[in-house]
Amino acid sequence: MNFLEIDLRKIKTISINTRKSKVEIGNLAKLWQAKNFSGFLNSLPKILKASDFNLLIDKIVSARRRKKPLVWMLGAHVIKCGLSPILIDLMNKRLITCLVFNGASAIHDLELGLWGKTSEDVAESLETGKFGMVKETASQFNSASILAAKENSGLGLALGKKIAASKSPYKKYSLLANAYRLKIPATVHIAIGTDIVHQHPNFYPALSGEASFKDFKILCEGISRIKNGGVVLNVGSAVILPEVFLKALSVARNIYGKIDDFTTANFDMIPQYRPLTNVITRPVLKKGLGLNFVGHHEIMIPLLAAGIRAKLNR
DSSP states (O other): OOOOOOOOGGGOOTTTTTEEEEEEEGGSOOOOOOOOOHHHHSOOOSHHHHHHHHHHHHHHHHHHHHTTOEEEEHHHHHHTTTTTHHHHHHHHTTHHHHHHEHHHHHHHHHHHHHHHHEOOOOHHHHHTTOOOOBHHHHHHHHHHHHHHHHHHHHHHHHHHHHHHHHHOOTTTGHHHHHHHHHHHHHHHHHOSSSSSSGGTTTTHHHHHHHHHHHHHHHHHHTTTOOOTTOOOEEOOOOOOOHHHHHHHHHHHHHOOOOOOOOEEEESSSOOOHHHHIIIITTGGGGSSSEEEEESOOEEEHHHHHHHHHHTTTT
């Protein structure tokens, strides 16, 4: 049977220079500079989520001091909330040893690093068929799969290298570029059809899939080392990254045996089934700790980062 397919060569693109973006460099977070944040942490009640919050900070600081993995999985909203400078500071301090992206978070990081802005008005552009039609974003993102194939690298490394090699004055705000600079693994896990770059005629599904699959294997190897004190955080990914993490953990346990006694934490604005099940419940069912925090990323993650820095410096 031959079913009709749409011809993506007929796509009409627009430029990122003319696209309305909701997030620009001037909106990004700034680092907490005051010296007395430990006092705030100590003032919190030793009850419920306040107690859990301090416990998670202690687990992260302990992992850092013991050189255990600190894996951060990032949904797109984390980048759109302007948190890149805070996360880059944590990367510089080796408080992040592995970054895990879905396609959307990687796209926002790419746009922020190359053009200093991201996050289009979906409702407005969808009405006219212009949603996701920026030619520059698709060109740069999709060409990374060619680079990955040429150099036998993962998609995250290829994207980071492209951003780092650019002449953009904004590349210092890119998590992927900084991961490349710091030699921190950054993996990108795509689901074909979910991201704007897939709707362009220059999308290479075979190359993109192969590069993302290599990233999955890199993540599996990294997850194999979280036993006995590592920490895995899922921030703002409701479906894809919790599913990827669960499979990566299963692969690691299948090959390396028992992997337990680690901490997982989930941060999101509302409780979601897969993060609750696949991140903070099933992986630590017999031994370990799973913590869940509900709140807005633009408030919770700066608080967490400030708390980590305060306790690390004590």
